[in-house]
Amino acid sequence: MNQSVKFWDKIADKYSKQPIVDEASYQKKLQITQEYFKPDMEVLEFGCGTGSTAIIHAPYVKHIKAIDFSSEMIEIAKGKVENRDISNVTFEQLTIEELEVEECSYDAVLGLNILHLLKNKEKIIAKVYKMLKPGGIFVTSTVCLGDKMKWFKIIAPIGKFFGLMPLVKVFTTKELLDSLIDIGFAIDHHWQPSNSQAVFKGLFIVAKKSK
Numbered sequence: 087m088n089q090s091v092k093f094w095d096k097i098a099d100k101y102s103k104q105p106i107v108d109e110a111s112y113q114k115k116l117q118i119t120q121e122y123f124k125p126d127m128e129v130l131e132f133g134c135g136t137g138s139t140a141i142i143h144a145p146y147v148k149h150i151k152a153i154d155f156s157s158e159m160i161e162i163a164k165g166k167v168e169n170r171d172i173s174n175v176t177f178e179q180l181t182i183e184e185l186e187v188e189e190c191s192y193d194a195v196l197g198l199n200i201l202h203l204l205k206n207k208e209k210i211i212a213k214v215y216k217m218l219k220p221g222g223i224f225v226t227s228t229v230c231l232g233d234k235m236k237w238f239k240i241i242a243p244i245g246k247f248f249g250l251m252p253l254v255k256v257f258t259t260k261e262l263l264d265s266l267i268d269i270g271f272a273i274d275h276h277w278q279p280s281n282s283q284a285v286f287k288g289l290f291i292v293a294k295k296s297k
């Protein structure tokens with residue numbers, strides 16, 4: 087089994103019980119995202135974890151397909167909608183790399199706290215661009231360790247080798263924004279929480295595909 091899948095499977099239960107690190111920033115990101123939503127929107131969330139964000143957004147859109155490669159994360163997510171009146175969220179165990187999707191099929195794609203965990207984020211950004219309808223949005227929150235913690239590049243492979251952390255890629259805010267712009271996205275909104283330990287709280291971006 088892929089070592090990163092193993093890592094996320096192992097910590098899924100603990101992850102689901104952890105309080106949100108910065109509730110105010112999380113709420114602000116939810117609110118900004120919902121300002122873009124419309125009731126007829128088809129949404130994909132990849133790396134959905136235990137599904138909390140998809141469940142919160144569900145009342146504002148038509149349907150959310152939420153995927154994660156960790157079966158343990160997906161099991162917890164499915165448990166959260168069981169016996170509740172939520173019929174427009176579908177959870178599925180799947181990697182974003184393996185997801186088969188038609189061009190121009192989604193109005194919005196969410197990739198929250200995941201781009202820095204991908205082997206090849208450029209490939210996935212291009213995939214997201216293709217699957218979005220013209221004018222569609224890509225909402226991301228990404229830890230850009232390259233801004234202040236370049237040295238993490240040395241630690242990350244060692245931590246992964248010992249199973250202490252998943253695959254973590256180190257890049258700067260500028261590098262991430264450039265990757266989105268190079269593919270064709272326009273940056274509609276970006277915000278970096280500026281309180282303590284801000285680097286771990288994720289650069290929030292809403293990127294738009296041109297019409």
Ligand SMILES: C[S@@+](CC[C@H](N)C(=O)[O-])C[C@H]1O[C@@H](n2cnc3c(N)ncnc32)[C@H](O)[C@@H]1O
Nearest residue numbers: 094133134135154155156159180181182198199
């Ligand atoms: C840091 S957690 C973020 C979870 C959730 N998006 C959040 O913001 O709380 C990263 C999640 O991405 C999933 N993941 C990592 N790489 C993935 C991939 N290539 N395809 C699908 N899921 C992936 C992990 O299993 C994990 O649940």
